[in-house]
Amino acid sequence: MSNITMQEPGQHDPGVVQSEASIEQKETEGLSQGQIVRRRFFRHRAAMVAIIVLAFIVLLSFTSVGISLFGIRIPGWWPYSWTQLPDMENRGVPTLSILPEFLGGNGFQLGNHPFGQDEVGRDIFAVVMRGAQQSLTIMVIAGLVATIIGVVVGAVSGYYRKWVDSVLMRFTDVIITIPLIVIGAVLGRTYGSLGVGVLGVVIGAFAWTGLARLVRGEFLTLREREFVDAARVSGAKDSRIIFRHILPNAVGVIIVNATLLMAGAILLETSLSFLGFGVQSPDTSLGKIVSDNQAAFATRPWLFWWPGIFIIAIALCVNFIGDGLRDAFDPRQKKMPSDRAMRRAQRTNGPKPGSLAAAGDLDGAAAMVTTRGQHMQDGGSTARGYHADKPRDPKG
Amino acid sequence: MASFIIRRLIASIFVLFAATFLMYLLTALSGDPLQELRESNAPNKAELMEARTKLLNLDVPPFFRYFLWLGGIFRGDFGISVQNQSVNVMLGNAIGATLQLVTIATVVAIVLGIIVGIASALRQYSGFDYSVTFISFLFFSLPIFWVAVLLKQYMAIQINNWLRDPVIATATIIIVALIAGLLWMSIVGGRALKKLITFGVSALATAGLLLYFSLTGWFNTPSIGIVGVAITGVAVAFGVTAISTGLRNKKALYSSLIVVGIGVALYFPMMNGVFNFMTMPLFLTLIVATIFLSGAVGWLMGGPDRWQSVRTAAIVGFMVASVVALDKYMSYWAAYSNSSRINGRPIATVGAATPNLGGNFWIQGIDTFTHLLLPTIAIVLISFAGYTRYSRASLLEVMNQDYIRTARAKGLTERTVIVRHAFRNALIPITTIIAFDVGAIVGGAVITETVFGWTGMGRLFVEGLNRVDPNPVMAFFLVTGTFAVVFNLIADLLYAALDPRIKVS
Numbered sequence: 098m099s100n101i102t103m104q105e106p107g108q109h110d111p112g113v114v115q116s117e118a119s120i121e122q123k124e125t126e127g128l129s130q131g132q133i134v135r136r137r138f139f140r141h142r143a144a145m146v147a148i149i150v151l152a153f154i155v156l157l158s159f160t161s162v163g164i165s166l167f168g169i170r171i172p173g174w175w176p177y178s179w180t181q182l183p184d185m186e187n188r189g190v191p192t193l194s195i196l197p198e199f200l201g202g203n204g205f206q207l208g209n210h211p212f213g214q215d216e217v218g219r220d221i222f223a224v225v226m227r228g229a230q231q232s233l234t235i236m237v238i239a240g241l242v243a244t245i246i247g248v249v250v251g252a253v254s255g256y257y258r259k260w261v262d263s264v265l266m267r268f269t270d271v272i273i274t275i276p277l278i279v280i281g282a283v284l285g286r287t288y289g290s291l292g293v294g295v296l297g298v299v300i301g302a303f304a305w306t307g308l309a310r311l312v313r314g315e316f317l318t319l320r321e322r323e324f325v326d327a328a329r330v331s332g333a334k335d336s337r338i339i340f341r342h343i344l345p346n347a348v349g350v351i352i353v354n355a356t357l358l359m360a361g362a363i364l365l366e367t368s369l370s371f372l373g374f375g376v377q378s379p380d381t382s383l384g385k386i387v388s389d390n391q392a393a394f395a396t397r398p399w400l401f402w403w404p405g406i407f408i409i410a411i412a413l414c415v416n417f418i419g420d421g422l423r424d425a426f427d428p429r430q431k432k433m434p435s436d437r438a439m440r441r442a443q444r445t446n447g448p449k450p451g452s453l454a455a456a457g458d459l460d461g462a463a464a465m466v467t468t469r470g471q472h473m474q475d476g477g478s479t480a481r482g483y484h485a486d487k488p489r490d491p492k493g
Numbered sequence: 494m495a496s497f498i499i500r501r502l503i504a505s506i507f508v509l510f511a512a513t514f515l516m517y518l519l520t521a522l523s524g525d526p527l528q529e530l531r532e533s534n535a536p537n538k539a540e541l542m543e544a545r546t547k548l549l550n551l552d553v554p555p556f557f558r559y560f561l562w563l564g565g566i567f568r569g570d571f572g573i574s575v576q577n578q579s580v581n582v583m584l585g586n587a588i589g590a591t592l593q594l595v596t597i598a599t600v601v602a603i604v605l606g607i608i609v610g611i612a613s614a615l616r617q618y619s620g621f622d623y624s625v626t627f628i629s630f631l632f633f634s635l636p637i638f639w640v641a642v643l644l645k646q647y648m649a650i651q652i653n654n655w656l657r658d659p660v661i662a663t664a665t666i667i668i669v670a671l672i673a674g675l676l677w678m679s680i681v682g683g684r685a686l687k688k689l690i691t692f693g694v695s696a697l698a699t700a701g702l703l704l705y706f707s708l709t710g711w712f713n714t715p716s717i718g719i720v721g722v723a724i725t726g727v728a729v730a731f732g733v734t735a736i737s738t739g740l741r742n743k744k745a746l747y748s749s750l751i752v753v754g755i756g757v758a759l760y761f762p763m764m765n766g767v768f769n770f771m772t773m774p775l776f777l778t779l780i781v782a783t784i785f786l787s788g789a790v791g792w793l794m795g796g797p798d799r800w801q802s803v804r805t806a807a808i809v810g811f812m813v814a815s816v817v818a819l820d821k822y823m824s825y826w827a828a829y830s831n832s833s834r835i836n837g838r839p840i841a842t843v844g845a846a847t848p849n850l851g852g853n854f855w856i857q858g859i860d861t862f863t864h865l866l867l868p869t870i871a872i873v874l875i876s877f878a879g880y881t882r883y884s885r886a887s888l889l890e891v892m893n894q895d896y897i898r899t900a901r902a903k904g905l906t907e908r909t910v911i912v913r914h915a916f917r918n919a920l921i922p923i924t925t926i927i928a929f930d931v932g933a934i935v936g937g938a939v940i941t942e943t944v945f946g947w948t949g950m951g952r953l954f955v956e957g958l959n960r961v962d963p964n965p966v967m968a969f970f971l972v973t974g975t976f977a978v979v980f981n982l983i984a985d986l987l988y989a990a991l992d993p994r995i996k997v998s
Contacts, residue, residue, distance in 0.1 A: 185805035267508060274512040274974050278939055282958055283516070283966075287523040363638050366939055371638040372955060387639055394646040401646070405639045420630070 117176055134349075137425040144421020151414040154407070158229040161222070177210075177220035179227040179381060185218045186210060191399050213399040215390060225403045228383040231376055233411065235297040235366045240359035242301025247308030248351055254309075255316025273306040281365055285374035290308070293382075296375060308354050315347040349426030356419035360412050361427055367408050383408045498986070505978040506929050509971075514559055516970050517963055521555035524961040526575060548577060549964075562967060571971075572964035574957070583953060584968045590845050591942070591949035595934045597865060598872035603927055605873065608879025611916065613881065614888040617944035618995045621679035626880060632878035641871040641944035645842045649867060652956025653838040656830070659712035670700035714827045717820040719760045726753035726813045737805045739908050744796025749809040751794070768821045771854040822862075825855045832856075834861055839863050843946040846975070868945045872938065876930070883926055888919040921991045925984045933973075946950040 128136070138144060142424075163173035177183055191213035212221035254265040277300075282298045319325065320343060328342050344351075367384030369375035376382035381389075383404045390400035525531070530542050544581065545551065550558055565572050571580035613625040681691045717725070730749035733742070738745040743829030759861065767779075787810025791802035830839045834850050841847065841864045850860055892915055894982065900914045939951035950969050957965030 157537075267504070267511075270504075270508045271511045271515065273518060274508060274977055275970070276933065276973065276977075279954065279970065279973075280516075280519070280791055282521050282939075282955070284521045286958060287519075360634065364634075367636050368638055371636075372940065372943060374958070384636070386637065387642060391642060391646075394642070398647075400640075402643065405636070405643075407632070408636050408639065409634050412636070413631060416634050 111124065113262055113405050134425045138421050140426055141421035143417045144424075147414040147417035147421070150410065151418070154229060154411060154414070155233060158226045158233065162226045162230075163269040164230075175223055175226070176221045179219065179223045180229060181220065181223070182218045183210075183214070183220060185214060191221075212403045213397065215397065215400055216393060221399060221403055223436075224381055224386060225383070225407055228381050228386050228404060229282045229407050229411070231293045231380065231382040232363050232366055232384075232408070235300065235376075235382075236359050236363040236411070236415075238294060238297025239301040239304060239366070240355055242298050243362070244308060244351065244355040246302065247305035247354075248312050248344075250305065251309040251312025251314075252316055252344065255313035256320055256335070256339055256343070258317075262313070265309075269306050269309050272303060275303070277304060277361075277365060278368060281369050282372060282374040285369045289369075289375050290377040292380075293376060296369075297362075297368070300328060300365060300369075304362060308351070308358060311354055312347060315350050316343055319343045319346050349422075351417055351421045353426060356422055360415040360419065363408065363412055363415070389437035497882075498982070501982050501985070505982060509974050509978050510563075512974055513563075513967065513971060517559045517967055518555055520958065520961070520963045520966045522557065523958070526551060526961040527991045528961070533714055543780050546577065548573065549575065549962075558963075562963070566971070571968045574965050575960050575962040580964045583965060584972065587948065587950045587953045587969075588972065590947050591938060593845065593861075594865065594942070594947055594949060595872070595938050598869040599876070599931065599934050601869065602873045603880055606877045607884045607923065609877075610884030611862075611888055611919075612880040614885040614892070615911065616680060616682055617889065619679050619682065621676065624679075625885075627879045629663070629878040632874050633882075635875060637871060637875050638940045639946060640874055641941055644867045644871055645944060648870075649840045649842045652840045656712060656839065657777045657837060659707070659710060661707040666700050666703045666707070669703060670696040670798060673699040712978065713737040713830070715823040717816060717823065719757060722759045722760055722813070722816050722820065723753070724807075726756055729753070729812045729816075730809050733808050734805050735908070736912060737808065738801045739906060742796060743803060744794045745791070745802045745805040748791040748794035748796075748802045748806040752790050752806050752810045753813055755786075755790070756810070756817060760817060763817055764821060764824075773854070776854070780811070780814070783810050786810065813857070822855055822858055825859060827854075829856050840866060842867065845947055868938075868941050868947070871941050871944075880923070880926075884919065884923050887922050888915060889916045891919045894918075924991060925988050928980050928984035928987055932977040932984075 107401050159173075161173045161175040162178055163171045163175075165171075172178075186209055191211060210220050211227055214220060215224075250265050250269065254262040280303045281300055284303075285296060288295045288299050303463065325338060325342055333342070366375055367382065367387075370382040370384030371388040373388065376385055377384075386404040387401060390397070394401045523977075527542050527545060530538060530545065535541060550561055553561065562572060569581075574580055574583065616622050644838045653954060674692040677695035678688045678692040682688070683691070695709055696917060727750070730746070730753050734740055734742070734746045734749050740746060767775075784807045788803045788807040790810075791804070791806030794806075795801050796802045805917075826839075829835060829852070830837055832850070832852075834847050839859075845861075845864055846857075847860050847864075850856065876878045897910060897915055900910045905914075938947075938949065939954060941947075942949045942951035943955055950972065954969040957963075957969070
């Protein structure tokens with residue numbers, strides 16, 4: 098399905114919009130929907146930067162202090178681990194310096210403890226890396242679990258409707274009534290000591306409600322479309338219709354919301370660990386580091402800054418990736434050329450709009466109105482019919 | 494309509510019961526309520542354990558204990574906590590504290606979020622818009638506990654240190670002035686020359702104000718004064734009229750200016766007379782009287798549409814009165830800050846009030862303000878981002894509609910198009926979101942309360958959970974759950990009431 102088929106003719110204004118649409122069409126000619134989405138995503142600068150930064154954080158945290166899973170311990174390249182207590186050096190002040198020499202710094206050097214040490218001498222770099230590992234693991238597991246449950250519940254209730262829908266949606270209402278932090282705290286207190294995997298599953302098992310409602314809404318509209326009727330008439334089974342015909346069309350909503358769900362999951366996990374209901378000692382997580390060292394911030398501020406920076410960096414990256422995905426799947430929100438760029442393009446490419454309008458050229462006048470309108474508006478010229486982040490009817 | 498509400502209410506009640514049942518089981522099974530006694534070395538350990546078992550019906554399995562609890566709820570009894578305190582009493586205190594904390598924060602976040610979101614939508618793809626987008630993403634990604642600890646451990650100490658000798662460094666003045674200039678330039682927009690003038694004027698004004706504050710030690714003995722009230726009042730009159738009715742409506746403008754005049758004339762009698770005997774009922778009466786009187790001025794001035802003048806004058810009157818009241822608060826600041834309980838470190842980090850402070854209405858008000866400041870900032874920072882993004886998207890969606898183009902084509906002024914045609918319709922989805930959020934706020938401050946030591950609903954929950962004590966946890970959940978369910982219903986009804994395209998059935 099190409100972008101062109103999604104446009105409804107007659108909805109567009111003549112003039113600039115038309116020429117813009119034809120540029121768009123030329124760009125996407127002969128590409129599949131997936132290729133268009135991928136291309137749009139790769140052009141989203143913030144999302145690309147976010148992906149690189151996130152990949153760097155993941156690599157750094159998993160390779161530096163190694164992995165410890167089910168008692169198997171693979172050491173990393175960093176000399177200290179998060180449990181070791183090396184000797185105190187320089188009163189625990191971070192040895193990292195990035196200020197170049199000509200600015201009065203010591204040039205770039207890591208030193209023995211780039212992020213400093215806490216009062217018993219633990220290397221904070223190792224601790225933060227381990228915490229980032231744990232938080233990332235929980236984020237991914239929670240995101241996967243919540244996405245799977247949300248998609249299944251939403252798809253089944255949206256496709257079968259009737260009593261299945263009522264039962265599943267009332268169940269969703271029950272879960273949604275309990276604030277996530279409350280149920281997370283109750284379950285984290287019970288299962289937090291069992292490790293990050295369990296904690297991730299527990300968070301995921303209650304974070305799916307919003308996604309389920311969205312997927313249900315999407316299924317309710319899609320199941321009325323002609324291609325579903327066609328599939329049914331040709332004898333396709335329900336499972337085939339759901340997975341092969343409807344689900345691929347709802348994949349935009351699912352991917353975007355799964356990403357945003359992960360950003361929420363890492364903030365939830367760190368908050369729970371901060372409250373003491375998440376990851377338990379002797380293991381650590383980014384939230385727990387902040388909680389453990391709260392009292393020492395006046396004398397050792399680096400205990401506070403490093404874990405915080407990593408939480409924000411991870412959450413920000415995931416949010417930006419989600420934003421990029423949304424723009425890629427939902428072209429209504431695409432980036433428009435700025436006013437200045439439009440004017441520049443008009444100066445180089447053709448006669449000035451003002452002179453056109455003055456000459457009574459109707460098309461030119463229309464073009465000017467549309468450009469002005471578009472400056473105020475948000476990409477009204479492109480495909481409609483995709484309502485990923487439109488405010489929804491609350492009952493839907 | 495009525496049958497829809499009743500059906501929804503009944504469904505909501507069943508949902509709530511199911512949710513409480515789930516919560517009760519999970520809480521009761523989350524640990525061992527006798528743990529601390531088991532580990533203790535008290536000689537009468539067995540008796541204590543037995544007493545507690547009897548007190549909390551621990552010998553009944555949780556599945557059946559839920560129904561005992563439910564029976565208590567129907568009698569209006571929330572049970573007792575592990576330490577044999579009545580949960581009803583605990584709950585009463587907690588709700589008050591939480592509402593105080595959360596109401597102001599939510600109102601500020603909503604108002605600020607909508608204003609910034611609208612401004613950024615109207616100046617789409619400007620530097621302001623990009624900055625707001627980035628900042629709201631950043632705030633969206635902030636962990637609230639981290640912000641709260643940051644404010645508590647750094648901000649409070651820094652501000653208190655600085656208040657000893659409140660001199661603003663020259664570099665700070667220049668930077669703040671430049672930022673203010675860029676901000677206004679970006680918001681006001683226009684051609685290059687207009688932008689330059691806006692930049693210059695706002696930067697100079699900001700720098701001048703900060704310099705004045707710094708040189709006169711304003712932050713130690715803050716005051717607005719009658720001149721300040723007059724200047725602010727006139728500015729408010731013009732600003733409110735410009736947005737509410739447009740400056741072309743002379744009747745509305747004159748009635749707001751008259752209201753400002755009355756406010757200035759009443760300044761000395763109020764400050765030196767009436768305000769000295771202030772109590773809470775009098776305060777509320779004065780607020781109502783101010784709005785009523787200002788409205789009456791607008792009514793008497795009349796105009797093509799009387800209610801426009803009434804509305805404008807009432808808003809202006811309320812704001813001028815607030816400025817005068819603020820001035821009265823400020824006049825007590827030095828006394829508050831230097832009192833023996835405060836000791837020159839006014840920004841508080843723990844609790845909801847300074848114990849045994851005493852003092853009159855105004856001193857108590859300042860005390861509440863200093864205690865609310867940091868937790869409010871923490872909550873506002875986090876929830877502000879969502880409202881900004883949402884109101885921006887919502888207004889852009891509306892500005893895209895054909896009726897906006899029609900309104901422009903009719904030759905309506907830009908103000909009328911934006912305020913009456915676009916903004917009102919953009920508010921419909923925002924209202925729904927607000928209703929949802931108001932339902933969730935009572936339970937939403939768990940972390941903020943923990944960090945800032947407020948004994949509110951969040952504390953009730955966290956401490957109850959730590960002791961595996963289902964009764965306080967369930968009391969917390971019942972209140973937050975009821976709020977959430979009721980406001981969900983209100984959100985649906987509001988949506989149907991505001992948007993005639995939606996039908997409830």
